[in-house]
Amino acid sequence: MLTGIHVAFIGGDARQLEVIKRCIQLDASVTLIGFDNLESIFTGATKRPLSCDVLRDVDALILPVVGTDDDGYVESIFCSKPLRLLEEHAASLQKHCVVYTGMAKPYLRQLLAASQITLVELLDRDDVAIYNSIPTVEGALMMAIQHTDITIHGSQAIVLGLGRTGMSMARALHALGARVKVGARRQEHLARIYEMGLTPFHFSELKQQVTNADFIFNTVPHLVLTAEVIAQMPQTAFILDLASKPGGTDFRYAEKRGIKALLAPGLPGIVAPKTAGKIMAQTLSRLIAEQTITRGSQHE
Known part of the structure; x- marks a missing residue:
């Protein structure tokens, strides 16, 4: 279970919907950023704009499979406004926050490294x-x-x-x-x-x-x-x-x-977004739970 864990999503495609469902099912507190045009309403999730205030108490931040482009823009099929992850956003994250994405470009790696935020690239995992x-x-x-x-x-x-x-x-x-x-x-x-x-x-x-x-x-x-x-x-x-x-x-x-x-x-997200999303959801929910256990043991 992810009870008491704040998970925020920034942008993404249909694969993210399966991950969102899984996090809600596991009792996480879920914030959706860049989902303004999403028609389906997730009970237990809150839509918010991208801001430093929203990110300050996030425990796990989930980005799309390609985290950002070379200029920090985050792709989202559910939002008509551009989403750009900036240095001030990374600086507002708590040090224990972990950012998850499929694969990261140098912009995202450098941005998070400067604020000493842990980055996990899922597609690096076997x-x-x-x-x-x-x-x-x-x-x-x-x-x-x-x-x-x-x-x-x-x-x-x-x-x-x-x-x-x-x-x-x-x-x-x-x-x-x-x-x-x-x-x-x-x-x-x-x-x-x-x-x-x-x-x-x-x-x-x-x-x-x-x-x-x-x-x-x-x-x-x-x-x-x-x-x-x-x-x-x-x-x-x-x-x-x-x-x-x-x-x-x-x-x-x-x-x-x-x-x-x-x-x-990116064929998984094109030909089988539901299956691809479930693959991501299964792994992400396990990693976030492990992250929580590790953090708890460090505070004991």
Whole structure:
């Protein structure tokens, strides 16, 4: 239970609604900032404007999956006015307050560090990232089917990266009957790909491996699908970049070659916001409860 804990939400999308419901269910005191246009009314939650006074007694502050942009603006689909997190807001938070977000840009990290406020990035956690890979893979398969005229079964599919999403993507493609090759750099990843019954290759071989690819799914968040690599692909290839912006693809050159290439970050919130929200809610409620226990033990 979160009885006696003040949880504030600033902005967000449909995923936040599941987290709000969970916090109310666990008896937290909930403040909603940037939810002016939200039609559904949560009993037990209070809508307030963004101000230092509102933030002064907050125990846990929950931001959207991408906390702020490079200038401190917080995205909210439920508010028509811009929300900007400033130095004065961070300074008004109590030292025990913990700020939770999916991933933080340097602006947010520096802002909170200056006020010695703890920041937790949920997408850095293995459990959240693995759970999130499920709707990511489902959304990726949906987009691949929508944008091509061949079946995944029997296709030549390449997955780049064997992280949490890459592994789930490779398994799903294999289960659907694709001939799957997976590119990685680390020897233990290449060994794991082999153990999974897939075809491993090192990134240094990428140009040679893409010559007959039907689908390329990239999960690596830096430029790997360069112009030199894309030049070796058949024009019918379809690239789906699942890495965070700006992705790992030279989209300009792909377009020049007539190869369809799409950047698709944040698929869980697009294709399955309710499921993605429940994943966040489950983890956040546990972390906030643990934060409360830790704080209580420090005061004893």
